[in-house]
Amino acid sequence: MTVPLDDFLGGLYRTFGPPKAMGESAPASDRPHFFLHRNFLGEQDLAILFNTKRCRYQCKFCALPFKSSREWIPKEGVLAQFRYVLEEDKHALGVLERVTIANEGSVFDQTTFPADALIQITAATRKLPRVRKIVLESRLEFLRAEQLKEIAQNSGKQLDILTGFETLDEDLRERVLGKREPLDVFLRGLDVVAEADCELTAYVLFKPDPVMTDEEAWAEAESSIDYLHEHCAARGIPLTIRLNPMYVAHDTQWARRAEKVENYQPPQLSDIITLAERKRAQGIAVYLGLTSEGLSDEDKTYRAREDFTRQLLKQGIVMNGDGSVSSRHHLLPLVEAGDPTPEPLLESK
Numbered sequence: 001m002t003v004p005l006d007d008f009l010g011g012l013y014r015t016f017g018p019p020k021a022m023g024e025s026a027p028a029s030d031r032p033h034f035f036l037h038r039n040f041l042g043e044q045d046l047a048i049l050f051n052t053k054r055c056r057y058q059c060k061f062c063a064l065p066f067k068s069s070r071e072w073i074p075k076e077g078v079l080a081q082f083r084y085v086l087e088e089d090k091h092a093l094g095v096l097e098r099v100t101i102a103n104e105g106s107v108f109d110q111t112t113f114p115a116d117a118l119i120q121i122t123a124a125t126r127k128l129p130r131v132r133k134i135v136l137e138s139r140l141e142f143l144r145a146e147q148l149k150e151i152a153q154n155s156g157k158q159l160d161i162l163t164g165f166e167t168l169d170e171d172l173r174e175r176v177l178g179k180r181e182p183l184d185v186f187l188r189g190l191d192v193v194a195e196a197d198c199e200l201t202a203y204v205l206f207k208p209d210p211v212m213t214d215e216e217a218w219a220e221a222e223s224s225i226d227y228l229h230e231h232c233a234a235r236g237i238p239l240t241i242r243l244n245p246m247y248v249a250h251d252t253q254w255a256r257r258a259e260k261v262e263n264y265q266p267p268q269l270s271d272i273i274t275l276a277e278r279k280r281a282q283g284i285a286v287y288l289g290l291t292s293e294g295l296s297d298e299d300k301t302y303r304a305r306e307d308f309t310r311q312l313l314k315q316g317i318v319m320n321g322d323g324s325v326s327s328r329h330h331l332l333p334l335v336e337a338g339d340p341t342p343e344p345l346l347e348s349k
């Protein structure tokens with residue numbers, strides 16, 4: 001019997017649209033872990049999670065390395081993954097405005113992502129004339145200004161470095177998160193981002209320590225966003241924040257820490273939305289990390305809190321599709337916090 005049309009369409013949407021499942025390992029070395037053609041802050045983005053050798057770090061809160069290969073995946077495999085995604089998305093290539101390249105780690109770590117594959121993939125995007133920006137995920141210590149400039153020149157695109165900042169608290173960074181990236185190392189990386197004329201997209205964690213109250217989590221996340229704003233603005237780096245409500249990732253040291261906290265509560269989505277709205281009203285581009293990437297149980301995420309509703313989630317999804325605040329707004333004077341008339345938003349440079 002033929003499947004009713006609305007069921008058919010609903011099934012396609014769930015399988016290939018924004019609700020597409022993440023978290024599974026790629027089935028072969030010529031397939032990526034994940035890709036999605038999505039609306040990102042008002043732009044058409046093709047996001048690809050390449051399947052490469054796993055990240056060499058073991059941050060205490062992160063389960064991503066577990067799903068990646070222990071073995072080196074050569075250039076040919078990585079290029080085959082890119083070709084596969086292009087084939088899958090071929091009817092929509094003409095509308096793409098951004099390409100996001102990630103590998104559950106650092107694409108500039110040449111011991112995991114073959115350097116020549118990265119050069120070829122980024123240079124090939126020159127064939128997509130509407131694409132304005134390439135987003136590359138990496139820890140900042142792997143960045144080299146000369147290499148970034150070469151990629152920008154060969155592709156003809158603006159580069160945006162996507163990185164996990166997480167928190168400005170040195171103690172939380174080391175003791176609770178195990179980042180092994182002191183703030184001075186991060187700031188030296190920012191100098192390279194500026195030297196190469198790149199933009200920055202940074203993850204900030206909401207409630208990076210399970211012992212935090214909701215109020216402490218709010219204050220800490222806001223301070224982290226303000227710190228990033230200050231240091232990026234001083235260097236003229238356009239900034240976008242991804243505000244990530246902390247979730248308990250399976251089998252991590254952070255999960256064991258959370259288990260020991262009596263009445264541990266994940267963050268509230270309403271707090272995250274309100275903080276994002278507040279920072280947007282000041283002129284800082286913020287979007288929300290609404291997915292736990294298939295690495296957590298629902299009852300260990302914001303969905304377990306009493307404020308959670310489908311309507312609230314929808315509000316967050318709509319915010320993520322809204323391009324009303326650009327990464328360059330924050331380079332102009334910010335609107336005062338609490339200003340009752342923050343509109344109209346500042347013009348882009």
Ligand code: SF4
Pocket residue numbers: 055056057058059062063064065104105106139164
């Ligand atoms: S947070 Fe980043 S650097 Fe740390 S283990 Fe996860 S992927 Fe690696």
